[in-house]
Amino acid sequence: xxxxxxxxxxxxxxxxxxxxxxxxxxxxxxxxxxxxxxxxxxxxxxxxxxxxxxxxxxxxxxxxxxxxxxxxxxxxxxxxxxxxxxxxxxxxxxxxxxxxxxxxxxxxxxxxxxxxxxxxxxxxxxxxxxxxxxxxxxxxxxxxxxxxxxxxxxxxxxxxxxxxxxxxxxxxxxxxxxxxxxxxxxxxxxxxxxxxxxxxxxxxxxxxxxxxxxxxxxxxxxxxxxxxxxxxxxxxxxxxxxxxxxxxxxxxxxxxxxxxxxxxxxxxxxxxxxxxxxxxxxxxxxxxxxxxxxxxxxxxxxxxxxxxxxxxxxxxxxxxxxxxxxxxxxxxxxxxxxxxxxxxxxxxxxxxxxxxxxxxxxxxxxxxxxxxxxxxxxxxxxxxxxxxxxxxxxxxxxxxxxxxxxxxxxxxxxxxx
Amino acid sequence: xxxxxxxxxxxxxxxxxxxxxxxxxxxxxxxxxxxxxxxxxxxxxxxxxxxxxxxxxxxxxxxxxxxxxxxxxxxxxxxxxxxxxxxxxxx
Numbered sequence: 001x002x003x004x005x006x007x008x009x010x011x012x013x014x015x016x017x018x019x020x021x022x023x024x025x026x027x028x029x030x031x032x033x034x035x036x037x038x039x040x041x042x043x044x045x046x047x048x049x050x051x052x053x054x055x056x057x058x059x060x061x062x063x064x065x066x067x068x069x070x071x072x073x074x075x076x077x078x079x080x081x082x083x084x085x086x087x088x089x090x091x092x093x094x095x096x097x098x099x100x101x102x103x104x105x106x107x108x109x110x111x112x113x114x115x116x117x118x119x120x121x122x123x124x125x126x127x128x129x130x131x132x133x134x135x136x137x138x139x140x141x142x143x144x145x146x147x148x149x150x151x152x153x154x155x156x157x158x159x160x161x162x163x164x165x166x167x168x169x170x171x172x173x174x175x176x177x178x179x180x181x182x183x184x185x186x187x188x189x190x191x192x193x194x195x196x197x198x199x200x201x202x203x204x205x206x207x208x209x210x211x212x213x214x215x216x217x218x219x220x221x222x223x224x225x226x227x228x229x230x231x232x233x234x235x236x237x238x239x240x241x242x243x244x245x246x247x248x249x250x251x252x253x254x255x256x257x258x259x260x261x262x263x264x265x266x267x268x269x270x271x272x273x274x275x276x277x278x279x280x281x282x283x284x285x286x287x288x289x290x291x292x293x294x295x296x297x298x299x300x301x302x303x304x305x306x307x308x309x310x311x312x313x314x315x316x317x318x319x320x321x322x323x324x325x326x327x328x329x330x331x332x333x334x335x336x337x338x339x340x341x342x343x344x345x346x347x348x349x350x351x352x353x354x355x356x357x358x359x360x361x362x363x364x365x366x367x368x369x370x371x372x373x374x375x376x377x378x379x380x381x382x383x384x385x386x387x388x389x390x391x392x393x394x395x396x397x398x399x400x401x402x403x404x405x406x407x408x409x410x411x412x413x414x415x416x417x
Numbered sequence: 418x419x420x421x422x423x424x425x426x427x428x429x430x431x432x433x434x435x436x437x438x439x440x441x442x443x444x445x446x447x448x449x450x451x452x453x454x455x456x457x458x459x460x461x462x463x464x465x466x467x468x469x470x471x472x473x474x475x476x477x478x479x480x481x482x483x484x485x486x487x488x489x490x491x492x493x494x495x496x497x498x499x500x501x502x503x504x505x506x507x508x
Contacts, residue, residue, distance in 0.1 A: 243465035254461035256438070257490075302436035305467045305491050312432050345461050402457040 025197035036233035041065025045237035046192035047377020053199035056385035066208035070189030076339035082180035089395035091142040097375025110191030119180035219358035240340025242363035259309040263336040267291030281320035348407035437473035
C-alpha cells in the first residue's frame with residue numbers, strides 16, 4: 001500500500017526525523033515475461049507506463065532503463081512548457097499535454113512544481129513579427145491562449161529586457177502564452193515512477209537493452225543486460241538513442257541525434273518571473289526556484305552521442321542574452337551540460353506503430369520534448385494498448401515520411417530547431 | 418569542439434566547418450521510377466549510428482569544398498578524412 005503524501009504525513013515523518021519515509025518505488029528484478037515493456041525510463045517512458053496501468057489496466061508491464069530514471073534528457077532540459085504551436089496537429093498534441101500538466105500534481109500526489117508564469121516569444125525582425133502574429137491567430141483558432149505584444153508591452157511584462165532600437169537585433173514585439181510556464185523536471189520523472197510503481201509496474205534500472213528478438217514480423221522479447229525478457233509489445237521511448245534501438249530491430253528512422261546544451265548561473269534573487277524565448281537569436285531564459293538563471297542554447301549541426309556540445313554554441317547564446325539583458329553582464333555561470341536530442345526532418349515527433357507488429361516508437365521530440373511529457377505518455381499508452389493511434393497522435397505516424405504529409409513545425413513553432 | 422584536418426587547407430577549428438550529414442547516400446539514378454517508400458528511404462531515413470559513422474563535411478568558412486569524414490560519434494574522434502570521389506577507407 002502506497003502512503004499518500006500530505007501535510008499530515010510530513011508532520012508524522014518530521015516527528016521521526018524523516019527516517020521512516022516509504023520508498024517511492026521498488027527495485028525489482030525482471031520477471032520472465034510481461035504484457036508490455038517500455039524501453040527508456042525518462043519522463044515520457046514512465047508516463048507511458050503510468051497511463052498504460054491507469055487507463056488501460058495493463059499492470060503486468062515493465063520499464064527498463066539503462067541508467068537511472070530521469071537521468072537522461074528529463075534531467076537535462078530547461079523545463080519550459082507551452083503549447084503555442086502553429087499547425088492544428090501540433091496544437092492538439094501539445095495542448096493536450098498542457099491540460100494534463102494543469103492537474104498533474106494532484107493526480108500524481110506529487111508536487112511537480114508546475115508554474116504557469118507565462119512564456120513570451122520575441123520578434124526581432126519584420127518576418128518574425130508576421131510569423132508571430134500568424135501563429136497567435138492560429139493558436140486562438142485552436143482554442144490556445146495567445147496574445148501579441150508591442151515592444152512597450154514586452155518591456156512592461158518583463159522590464160529587464162533591453163528594448164532599445166539601437167541593439168543588433170531590436171525587440172519589435174512578442175507573443176505571450178499565459179498558461180505556459182515551467183515545472184520541476186526531476187519531480188515529473190519521480191512522480192510518474194512512484195505512481196506507476198504503485199499500480200504494479202516494474203521499474204528496472206541499470207538494465208540496458210542489447211537486442212530485440214523478433215519472429216519474422218512480430219516482436220517476441222528483448223535481450224537486456226539482466227537477461228531475456230519475453231513480451232509481445234515493446235514501446236521504445238529512448239530519445240537520442242532511438243536509432244540505436246531501431247537498428248537492433250532492423251528498422252531505420254528519419255532521425256539524427258545531436259547535442260543540445262543548456263547552462264545555469266549562480267543563484268540570485270528573483271529577477272525574471274516569466275520565461276522569455278527568442279527564436280531569431282536563439283536565446284531563452286527563465287529563473288529556477290533556487291534562483292539560478294536557466295539558459296537554453298542551440299544544437300550542434302553534427303551527429304554526436306557525447307552529451308557535450310561546442311563552445312561557440314554557448315558563446316553565441318550568451319552574446320544574445322547579454323545584449324537582451326545587460327543586467328546579467330556580471331553573472332557567473334555555474335554549470336553547463338549537453339543532452340542528445342533526436343531530431344526529425346520536420347521537427348515534429350513520432351508516436352507510431354512500425355512495420356513490426358508489437359514494436360512502437362515514441363521519438364523525434366528533438367529540442368522540445370519535456371513540455372509534452374504527460375500528453376506523450378497518455379497518447380503513446382493509448383497507441384500501445386489499442387494497437388491504434390489516438391486521434392491526437394494519428395498525424396505523428398512514421399508513414400508521414402512516405403506519404404509526404406509532414407507536420408512541418410521547423411521554424412514555424414515558437415523556437416528555432 | 419574539435420579540430421578538423423581539411424584535405425585542402427590543413428588543420429582548422431571545427432567552427433569553420435558545416436556538417437553535411439550521412440555520406441555515400443546515392444542519388445537515385447531513375448528518380449521517376451522510385452516508389453514512395455524508396456523516396457522516403459533516400460530523403461529521410463538515416464543510419465544515425467552511435468559509433469563509427471561516414472559523413473560529409475563542408476569547409477564553409479574556408480575553401481568551401483566538400484569532403485568525407487569517418488568519425489566515432491560516441492566520442493567525436495575523427496578516424497579518417499578523404500576527398501569526394503575517393504574510396505572510403507576499410508573499417
